Amino acid sequence: MKPLVLPRGAPGSLGRCALATAATLALVSCGGGNEFGASDLAGKAGPELSCEYRVNNTQDKLLACVTLDGVRRHQAALQAIADANDDTRAAGTPGYDASVRYIADMMTAAGYEVRLDAFLFNYVPPAVLQQTAPVSATYETGTFTGSGTGNVTAAVTAVDINLALPRDNTSGCEAADFAGFPAGSIALVQRGTCNFSVKALNAQAAGASAVIIFNQGNTSDREPLIVGTLTPATTSIPVVGASFANGVSLAQAGSVARVRVEAPREVTQYNVIAESRGGNPNNVVMAGAHLDSVQRGPGINDNGSGSAAILETAIQMARVTPRNKLRFAWWGAEEAGLVGSTAYVAGLSAQDKARIALYLNFDMVGSPNHVFFIYDGDDSDGVGAGPGPGGSAQIEKVFEGFFTARGIPFKGTDFSGRSDYGPFIAQGIPAGGLFTGAEGIKTPEEEAIWGGTAGEQYDPCYHLACDTFDNNSNAALETNSDAIAYAVLQFAMNTQAVNAHRGKGNFRMPPLEESDLRGTATR
Numbered sequence: 011m012k013p014l015v016l017p018r019g020a021p022g023s024l025g026r027c028a029l030a031t032a033a034t035l036a037l038v039s040c041g042g043g044n045e046f047g048a049s050d051l052a053g054k055a056g057p058e059l060s061c062e063y064r065v066n067n068t069q070d071k072l073l074a075c076v077t078l079d080g081v082r083r084h085q086a087a088l089q090a091i092a093d094a095n096d097d098t099r100a101a102g103t104p105g106y107d108a109s110v111r112y113i114a115d116m117m118t119a120a121g122y123e124v125r126l127d128a129f130l131f132n133y134v135p136p137a138v139l140q141q142t143a144p145v146s147a148t149y150e151t152g153t154f155t156g157s158g159t160g161n162v163t164a165a166v167t168a169v170d171i172n173l174a175l176p177r178d179n180t181s182g183c184e185a186a187d188f189a190g191f192p193a194g195s196i197a198l199v200q201r202g203t204c205n206f207s208v209k210a211l212n213a214q215a216a217g218a219s220a221v222i223i224f225n226q227g228n229t230s231d232r233e234p235l236i237v238g239t240l241t242p243a244t245t246s247i248p249v250v251g252a253s254f255a256n257g258v259s260l261a262q263a264g265s266v267a268r269v270r271v272e273a274p275r276e277v278t279q280y281n282v283i284a285e286s287r288g289g290n291p292n293n294v295v296m297a298g299a300h301l302d303s304v305q306r307g308p309g310i311n312d313n314g315s316g317s318a319a320i321l322e323t324a325i326q327m328a329r330v331t332p333r334n335k336l337r338f339a340w341w342g343a344e345e346a347g348l349v350g351s352t353a354y355v356a357g358l359s360a361q362d363k364a365r366i367a368l369y370l371n372f373d374m375v376g377s378p379n380h381v382f383f384i385y386d387g388d389d390s391d392g393v394g395a396g397p398g399p400g401g402s403a404q405i406e407k408v409f410e411g412f413f414t415a416r417g418i419p420f421k422g423t424d425f426s427g428r429s430d431y432g433p434f435i436a437q438g439i440p441a442g443g444l445f446t447g448a449e450g451i452k453t454p455e456e457e458a459i460w461g462g463t464a465g466e467q468y469d470p471c472y473h474l475a476c477d478t479f480d481n482n483s484n485a486a487l488e489t490n491s492d493a494i495a496y497a498v499l500q501f502a503m504n505t506q507a508v509n510a511h512r513g514k515g516n517f518r519m520p521p522l523e524e525s526d527l528r529g530t531a532t533r
Contacts, residue, residue: 084318092308101343102133117284126280129353138270156240157249166265182209193217220269224257289335300344316372332502351430371443376487380446386422394424401508405442
């Protein structure tokens with residue numbers, strides 16, 4: 011499928027501070043707004059120029075201009091987009107489309123060559139669970155994998171549930187549980203004892219029009235919304251999940267509910283690809299982050315953090331002439347299984363793949379209960395997958411050097427295949443990047459090193475509605491934004507350590523301790 015190209019000044023581009031929607035206009039400012047001529051800049055040393063006008067081709071210049079405030083402005087814009095679009099930026103939704111436009115407009119205005127890279131995506135519309143009697147409420151829900159489709163409004167019939175502690179139950183596990191079940195009603199069953207598919211199939215056999223499976227409520231981790239998989243069998247009727255508290259409400263006498271599960275449909279979505287106008291096209295340095303959120307929330311850490319950080323780095327490097335071609339990518343439908351990045355890599359010719367010197371991935375770089383993770387390119391941790399393709403170890407060392415110079419501890423993390431580096435590694439392209447943790451639990455040892463709270467998730471709002479602008483560690487985001495800028499600039503000028511390619515000239519990044527790594531140089 012031919013990609014769409016956004017020329018400079020294309021319709022829809024909103025200028026130097028381009029924004030996706032009018033709602034975001036107040037969130038990102040150009041600063042000043044005066045027009046300058048060459049005479050206005052005469053006699054001003056580089057570090058004294060505004061970041062908008064100077065060439066940030068050294069560490070101290072670039073890191074002074076890549077600021078936390080700049081990154082947070084982009085996150086605020088993404089939050090505003092979610093606010094205007096049912097609190098989500100998931101692929102296949104208007105919120106994702108607006109996010110694509112925001113990134114494309116910003117990068118076009120900065121002077122990059124921007125194109126929208128099309129791919130086909132199997133979009134699953136969000137499920138709906140509403141109670142219409144004896145109370146009126148809309149509940150958070152999700153579709154069980156293997157569910158049928160339908161739009162049902164009917165009386166709710168609770169099936170052998172147990173709301174009294176310890177809430178042990180076999181709800182829906184036996185066909186006998188459905189004796190006398192009124193055909194056409196919605197079966198309300200409780201998690202516990204048997205597989206979800208057993209409960210759902212028994213309900214279907216009894217004539218249920220839909221099934222609601224609510225969490226068991228016997229422990230704190232069995233209180234929230236539950237959404238699972240119907241294995242080994244599937245159903246022809248819709249099956250959705252609910253939290254324990256919502257299940258209790260639905261179990262009231264006289265309860266009536268609406269359940270809607272729509273069939274997936276194939277839609278065209280877009281990655282945003284932006285390239286520098288200069289640089290060696292046969293030695294391409296890529297930096298990427300997924301742009302989409304999950305259906306359940308705005309995704310401002312996952313992955314508004316990585317998306318905003320590489321956007322700010324790109325904007326502040328816009329006047330730099332790199333020795334290697336720079337290519338920034340914002341991927342779509344990562345949350346649906348790396349769909350956008352996989353389609354992109356699959357569409358590259360063997361020659362195009364060979365031109366990519368390396369790929370840097372940034373997914374969740376501001377987790378509130380963070381650890382500073384660096385992808386383990388050399389497999390020195392000996393955990394999970396083996397080492398990355400040749401050159402990945404050298405990428406890891408660049409990031410390690412940054413954190414070491416700042417006196418900040420770091421830890422390796424496995425190339426588990428859960429983010430957009432996966433398709434690149436599969437093609438032998440060197441990869442690396444940063445991560446601050448998702449649903450994993452912080453250990454006491456990690457708490458002693460990085461602070462935070464042991465026993466809790468690195469990101470307590472991972473894949474939840476609370477992944478908003480406030481779900482963020484400023485300290486982690488600022489440090490990682492600097493590390494991202496440092497690495498992108500280094501590889502933009504020299505990839506010799508990774509692939510023995512010097513590029514033009516003989517550029518060498520000065521030792522970190524010789525540069526201003528605090529981001530406090532005069533702007």
